[in-house]
Amino acid sequence: MIIRTSGLTKRFGRVTAVDDVSLHVPEGVRFGLLGPNGSGKTTTVRMLLGLVHATAGEIEVLGEPMPRRAASVLPQVGALVEGPAAWGHLSGRANLRLLDAAGRGGRRRDRRRRVEDALERVGLGGVDRRPVRAYSLGMRQRLGIAAALLRGPRLLLLDEPTNGLDPRGIQEMRALLTELNLGGTTVVLSSHLLSEVEALCTQVGVMDSGRLVLDSPMDALRTPTGRILLTTPDPAAAVGLLDGRVLARAGDRLVVRGEDAASLNARLVAAGVRVSGLTAERRTLEQVVLELTGTGSDRVDPHTPVPVPGGTR
Amino acid sequence: MIGVELRLMLRRRRVWLCWTLLCALPTLVAILLAATRLTPPPGSGGAFLSAVVTNGQIFPAAALALVLPVFLPITVAIVSGEAIAGEATAGTLRYLLVRPVGRLRLLVAKLISVAVYVLLAVLLVTVVSYVVGVLAFGFGPAASLGGAGGIPSLSGATLTPADVALRTAVTVGYLALCMLALGAIGLFFSTLTDAPLAAALGVLAVVVASAALTPLDAASAIRDYLPTTHWLAWIDLYRDPILWTSVRQGFAVEAGFVVVAFGAAWANFATKDIAS
Numbered sequence: 146m147i148i149r150t151s152g153l154t155k156r157f158g159r160v161t162a163v164d165d166v167s168l169h170v171p172e173g174v175r176f177g178l179l180g181p182n183g184s185g186k187t188t189t190v191r192m193l194l195g196l197v198h199a200t201a202g203e204i205e206v207l208g209e210p211m212p213r214r215a216a217s218v219l220p221q222v223g224a225l226v227e228g229p230a231a232w233g234h235l236s237g238r239a240n241l242r243l244l245d246a247a248g249r250g251g252r253r254r255d256r257r258r259r260v261e262d263a264l265e266r267v268g269l270g271g272v273d274r275r276p277v278r279a280y281s282l283g284m285r286q287r288l289g290i291a292a293a294l295l296r297g298p299r300l301l302l303l304d305e306p307t308n309g310l311d312p313r314g315i316q317e318m319r320a321l322l323t324e325l326n327l328g329g330t331t332v333v334l335s336s337h338l339l340s341e342v343e344a345l346c347t348q349v350g351v352m353d354s355g356r357l358v359l360d361s362p363m364d365a366l367r368t369p370t371g372r373i374l375l376t377t378p379d380p381a382a383a384v385g386l387l388d389g390r391v392l393a394r395a396g397d398r399l400v401v402r403g404e405d406a407a408s409l410n411a412r413l414v415a416a417g418v419r420v421s422g423l424t425a426e427r428r429t430l431e432q433v434v435l436e437l438t439g440t441g442s443d444r445v446d447p448h449t450p451v452p453v454p455g456g457t458r
Numbered sequence: 459m460i461g462v463e464l465r466l467m468l469r470r471r472r473v474w475l476c477w478t479l480l481c482a483l484p485t486l487v488a489i490l491l492a493a494t495r496l497t498p499p500p501g502s503g504g505a506f507l508s509a510v511v512t513n514g515q516i517f518p519a520a521a522l523a524l525v526l527p528v529f530l531p532i533t534v535a536i537v538s539g540e541a542i543a544g545e546a547t548a549g550t551l552r553y554l555l556v557r558p559v560g561r562l563r564l565l566v567a568k569l570i571s572v573a574v575y576v577l578l579a580v581l582l583v584t585v586v587s588y589v590v591g592v593l594a595f596g597f598g599p600a601a602s603l604g605g606a607g608g609i610p611s612l613s614g615a616t617l618t619p620a621d622v623a624l625r626t627a628v629t630v631g632y633l634a635l636c637m638l639a640l641g642a643i644g645l646f647f648s649t650l651t652d653a654p655l656a657a658a659l660g661v662l663a664v665v666v667a668s669a670a671l672t673p674l675d676a677a678s679a680i681r682d683y684l685p686t687t688h689w690l691a692w693i694d695l696y697r698d699p700i701l702w703t704s705v706r707q708g709f710a711v712e713a714g715f716v717v718v719a720f721g722a723a724w725a726n727f728a729t730k731d732i733a734s
Contacts, residue, residue, distance in 0.1 A: 157731075194556045196732040219558035226556070230549025234470060247462045248557035292553060 153202035177342030180352035223298035229289020282309035376422030484521030517591025538644025539658030
C-alpha cells in the first residue's frame with residue numbers, strides 16, 4: 146500500500162470536512178478520487194501531504210506515518226494541490242530552479258538537467274524568459290506538473306491535473322501520466338471530470354460529504370446493466386421478433402432487455418433481421434458516481450433538503 | 459532555503475523601490491538645504507539637521523533621523539508582512555512546504571531575509587547620505603577645530619572622522635536591530651493572516667499605538683517595554699563621551715522583541731493548517 150489511512154477525520158470548527166476515511170491505494174495503480182465539490186477530496190489530499198493536520202485518524206504514505214516523517218516521505222512525492230502556483234515575477238525555469246534549491250537532496254550540479262527534463266516532459270522545453278505572470282492558464286498548469294515531476298517521485302498526487310488544458314493538452318497529459326505509471330510511479334488524481342478518470346484510472350474512490358463511499362477497481366464498477374443496445378436497418382422486423390423485450394425504440398435504434406448479446410445476434414440473423422450495431426450496455430462511471438453522491442456543497446436549495454445517503458435514484 | 463529566500467527578495471521590484479525611496483528622501487532634504495541654507499535652529503527640527511551645513515560628514519546621522527520615524531517602519535511593515543502571507547496568497551507556500559521545506563526552516567529563512575533587508579536599508583541610507591552630505595556641504599572646517607574634518611559632537615567636543623565612522627557603524631547596527639524587532643512582529647502577523655496588507659497594517663498599528671503611549675505619564679510603567687521608545691537612543695552615540703545606558707537598554711528590549719515575536723510566529727505556524 147502506498148497510501149493507507151484509517152479513520153481519518155478533519156473538523157474545521159463545527160464543520161466535518163473529512164469523516165472517518167479509510168483509504169487504501171496499492172502501489173503502481175492509477176487511482177482516481179472523485180466526488181462533488183466540497184466532498185473533502187482536497188482536504189484529504191492536504192492531509193496526506195501534511196499541510197492540514199488531521200483531527201483524528203492515522204495516515205501512512207510510502208509505509209511511513211505522516212506528517213511525522215514528512216522529511217523522508219515528501220521528497221518521494223510530487224504534488225499539485227488546488228491549482229499550480231509560482232512566483233509571478235520569475236520565469237518558469239527560475240521558479241523550478243528555486244523550488245529545487247529550496248529543499249534538501251539532489252546534487253546541485255544536476256539541477257539544470259533536472260529542471261530541463263521536467264520542462265521537456267510537460268512540453269515546456271522551449272519556454273523563454275517571460276515571467277510566469279504572463280503565462281496562460283494551460284502553461285501554468287504544465288509548469289505545476291513539471292514542479293511535481295522535478296524529483297522523479299514514486300507517488301504523484303495531482304488535484305485536477307487537466308484544468309485549463311485544451312483537448313490536445315489533456316491527451317498529452319494522459320499519455321504522460323500513463324507513461325510515468327508504466328515506469329512504476331503510482332498516480333493519484335482527484336477530479337470531477339468523470340470522463341478523465343474513466344479514461345485514465347485503474348481504480349476509483351468516490352467521496353461524498355466527507356465520507357469515502359466507494360473504493361473499487363474500475364473494471365468491477367462497470368457491470369452490465371442487463372440491457373443491450375441494438376442498431377438495425379429493419380427495426381420493425383426486430384420489434385416483431387423480440388416482442389416484449391424491447392424497452393425503447395428511437396428510429397433504427399432499439400434497447401433490448403437481456404445480457405447475452407451474442408445469442409441475441411444469432412437469433413436476429415437467423416430470422417433474417419440485419420444487424421448493424423450491437424453492444425451490451427455497461428454502467429458508466431457517471432451513473433455510478435451520481436448514484437453514490439449527493440448534490441455537493443455548491444448547490445443550495447431553498448428548503449435545504451437533507452441529502453439522502455446513497456442518492457435518490 | 460536561506461539562499462533561495464534571499465534570491466527571491468533581491469529579485470522583487472518592490473524591495474528595490476523601497477530602498478530607492480528611502481535614499482531619495484534624505485537626498486531631497488540635502489538638496490533643499492544646500493540650495494537655501496535655511497536650517498532649522500538648533501534644538502528644533504530633525505536631529506543633527508542644524509549641524510549638517512557646517513559639515514557634510516554628519517549628514518548620515520541626520521538622514522537616519524529623517525527616515526526613522528515613519529518611512530523606514532512603513533517599508534519594514536510591507537516587506538515583513540509579505541513574508542508568509544505573500545507566499546500563502548501566491549499559493550507558493552504549499553509547494554514550498556511539500557517540497558519539503560521544514561516550517562521552522564522556512565520561518566528562519568524569512569526572518570533572515572527581513573534582517574538582510576533592514577540592514578541593507580539602513581546601510582544604503584547611511585552610505586548614500588554620506589556621499590550626498592559631503593557633496594552638498596563639504597568636509598567641514600579644515601583644521602580649525604581639532605584637526606582636518608573635525609566634527610562637533612552633540613556635547614560640543616570635536617570628533618575625528620574615524621571616530622564618527624565608528625559611531626555611525628554602531629548606529630547602523632542598532633537601528634537595524636530596532637527595525638528587525640518590527641520585522642519579527644510583522645513576520646508573526648504574517649503567519650496569522652493570508653493577506654499581506656493586513657499584516658503590514660498590523661505592524662503600522664503597533665508603531666502608532668506605541669508612539670501614542672510613549673509620551674503618556676500614565677503609561678510610564680510600560681514605557682520602557684514599548685518597541686518605539688528606544689528608537690532614538692542612538693543619538694546618545696554622538697555625545698562625547700558616549701552615553702551607553704539607553705543604548706544598552708534599548709538593545710535588550712529590541713532583542714527581546716525579536717525573540718518573543720519570532721517565538722509567537724513559530725508557535726502559530728508550526729501547527730497551522732495551510733488552507734491557502
